[in-house]
Amino acid sequence: MTGPKELIESIVIIVVALALAAVLHRIARWLLGARAIRGPAPLGRVGTFLDYWNAPLRALIPALCVMVALQFTYFPVEVTQWVSVWLMAAAAWFCVRTVYLAGDLVVAHLGLTAKDNLHARRISTGVHILQRMLSAVVWFVAAAVILMAFNEVKQFGVSMLASAGVAGIIIGFAAQRSLGTILAGIQIAIAQPIRLDDLVIVEGESGWIEEINLTYVVVRIWDQRRLVLPVTYFINKPFQNWTRTTTELLGTVMLYADYTIPVQEVRHELEHILSETALWNHKAWALQVTDAKENTVQLRALMSADDSSSLWDLRCLVRERLLDFLQRRFPEHLPRTRVEMGPPAKM
Numbered sequence: 347m348t349g350p351k352e353l354i355e356s357i358v359i360i361v362v363a364l365a366l367a368a369v370l371h372r373i374a375r376w377l378l379g380a381r382a383i384r385g386p387a388p389l390g391r392v393g394t395f396l397d398y399w400n401a402p403l404r405a406l407i408p409a410l411c412v413m414v415a416l417q418f419t420y421f422p423v424e425v426t427q428w429v430s431v432w433l434m435a436a437a438a439w440f441c442v443r444t445v446y447l448a449g450d451l452v453v454a455h456l457g458l459t460a461k462d463n464l465h466a467r468r469i470s471t472g473v474h475i476l477q478r479m480l481s482a483v484v485w486f487v488a489a490a491v492i493l494m495a496f497n498e499v500k501q502f503g504v505s506m507l508a509s510a511g512v513a514g515i516i517i518g519f520a521a522q523r524s525l526g527t528i529l530a531g532i533q534i535a536i537a538q539p540i541r542l543d544d545l546v547i548v549e550g551e552s553g554w555i556e557e558i559n560l561t562y563v564v565v566r567i568w569d570q571r572r573l574v575l576p577v578t579y580f581i582n583k584p585f586q587n588w589t590r591t592t593t594e595l596l597g598t599v600m601l602y603a604d605y606t607i608p609v610q611e612v613r614h615e616l617e618h619i620l621s622e623t624a625l626w627n628h629k630a631w632a633l634q635v636t637d638a639k640e641n642t643v644q645l646r647a648l649m650s651a652d653d654s655s656s657l658w659d660l661r662c663l664v665r666e667r668l669l670d671f672l673q674r675r676f677p678e679h680l681p682r683t684r685v686e687m688g689p690p691a692k693m
Contacts, residue, residue, distance in 0.1 A: 356419035363415035367408040374403055398447040405436035430495050438488030442481045449477040467541040471558055474542060475535035478560055530577045531560035540580055540587060545654045547586035548575065588654060596630060597657045599647040599665045603672065607643065607679040609635060612668065616647050619667045625660035627652050642681045 378396040409432045416426050452473055456466035540546060540563065544555045548565060551573055557564035563580065565573040579585075588595060601612075613633040620626040630650040637644035647664055651657035672680060 352420040356421055359415045359419050360412060363411040364408055367411040370411070371404060371407050374407065375400060395447070398443045399440065402436060402440040402443050405432070406440050409433040409436045427495050431492050434488055434492050434495070438484050441484045445480045445484070446477055449473045467543050471538055471541040472535055474558055475531060475560065479532075482560075530581045531558075534558065534563075534577055534580060539590075544590070545588040547588070548579070549573065594627065594629070594650060594652055595654055595657045596648060596650050597661045599649075599661050599668065601645040601647070601665075601668060601672075602642040602681050603645060603676075604641075604679045604682055605638075605643055607645070607672075607676065609633070609645070611675070612645060612671070615668065615671045616664065619664055620649060623660065623663060625651055625656045625663065627656075641683060 375396060378399060409429065412429050413426075413433050416429060453470045456469055534540065535558075540555050540558065542555055542558060546553065546555060546565065551565070551567050553565040553567040553573060555563065556566040556572070559577075561577060563575050563577055565575065567573055603612075616631065616633045620631050627650055630648065632646075632648040634646050634648070635643050636646040647668065649657075649660055649664060651660050
């Protein structure tokens with residue numbers, strides 16, 4: 347049996363271990379805070395090593411110190427078991443944060459802020475999903491190892507590691523829908539029909555891919571709303587991806603005018619408007635009469651831009667300038683309805 351003297355000695359050793367852990371944590375904070383890893387941060391997470399490791403180290407360092415100190419105390423073995431659970435959970439947390447650190451370091455140097463960032467977005471999407479997959483694996487292994495620390499459930503922990511394949515089959519039969527969603531997320535990571543920051547049209551809304559997870563995708567709508575869709579949506583349903591192969595886009599502006607409109611004059615004005623703005627990338631433009639209705643003709647102004655945001659601003663600018671041009675120069679050629687008045691019918 348443990349006497350009062352042994353108990354007091356054990357408590358003092360633990361207190362000293364915790365004090366040492368506090369000192370070591372402060373030293374680690376100072377060392378990690380001085381190691382800056384700042385750079386382009388498209389995902390908003392790259393800063394310093396401290397940003398990633400400070401929280402898990404706050405749990406990991408005391409757990410290590412207490413575990414070592416327990417070797418010189420008289421506490422029962424149950425205390426050591428629970429401290430080992432603490433240590434393994436903190437170590438798993440540290441590993442998960444390291445996975446995100448490694449992935450974010452890769453993404454930070456890809457140049458996602460460049461105009462033509464297709465290759466960068468392809469790699470970023472794969473890294474983004476791989477981070478979540480590896481994190482799930484780390485927590486699964488940590489849970490199995492923690493169970494193995496207790497004799498009562500040790501066999502169950504061993505079974506989790508040894509029978510992962512069988513468990514996967516059982517889970518597959520029990521939750522086919524969820525498993526299908528996860529498999530769809532893996533398929534998107536490999537085939538990449540969508541990537542981070544792609545411009546897509548889904549459910550009648552246009553927006554940018556903001557997050558890609560194993561089970562769902564977040565689309566940021568132009569007005570800052572978020573559209574959350576299951577990953578199976580992008581496997582089973584058609585959608586538009588405007589930046590699948592390049593960020594460059596073609597856009598149109600439709601105008602309607604009277605049959606008497608001087609098309610060549612409008613074409614010259616469109617060329618003049620485009621030449622004065624930096625939004626146009628000088629690759630394509632045209633003005634054509636694309637339809638003729640009963641009372642009006644349809645003019646289509648075609649233009650190109652480097653990305654979707656520039657194209658939207660360019661279309662608005664061209665539409666506004668062409669309308670102003672027609673109102674000033676050719677107001678008589680704007681759409682009109684003609685009515686002919688004949689002589690009164692004779693009785």
